[in-house]
Amino acid sequence: MFETLKPEIELILNKPEATIDDRLQKICELLKERLEYYDWVGFYFRNGTKEELKLGPYAGEPTDHSIIPFGKGICGQVAVSNENFVVPDVKAQDNYIACSLTVRSEIVVPxxxxxxxxxxxxxxxxxxxxxxxxxxRFLEFVNAKVAEILE
Known part of the structure; x- marks a missing residue:
């Protein structure tokens, strides 16, 4: 499943006529649409020099969490740790910010x-x-390809 998505990811990202945000939006929509257990897909980026993340392109239900301080929630922890964070059960996490009552698990890759x-x-x-x-591994691939257009 992931192998078939990789060329599609590269095709989307290799369209310089589209803005970076438009390309990232298409990535979010592709992943949400094609991976049945990906219910919300989004990018967060460091907000300038501030110790916080700002929501970028995403696909899924709207979220109130457009700004996340470093260290807070799963995303904020990854901003500090620089490591992938897989949460099998969000209810078991003390430092979790609920985006929706239906969310059961989360994965964040820097x-x-x-x-x-x-x-x-x-x-x-x-x-x-x-x-x-x-x-x-797949999300690391996606981020490596995204990094190429951001350099």
Missing amino acids: LFVKGENIGQIDIDSNTPDPFSSADE
Whole structure:
């Protein structure tokens, strides 16, 4: 499943006539549409020099969490740790920010440009514990390709 999506990701990103936000929006929509347990897909980026993340393009239900302080919630923790964070059950997490009552699990993978963590891709799922190491590797691939257009 992931292997068939990789060329589509590259095709979307290799369209310089489209804005970066438009390309990232298409990535979010593709992943949400094609991966049945990806119920919300979005990018967060460091907000200038502030110690916070700002919501970028996303696909799914609207969220009130357009700004997330570093260290708060799963996304905020990844901004500090620089490591992938897979949450099989969000109810078991103390430092979790609920975007929706239907969300059961989450995966966040940091996005690096020239070695610096500039943001992340965030996936919420209404399915308990659906994410595997294959999801992590795939999202790392997506972020590596996104980084190429942001350099």
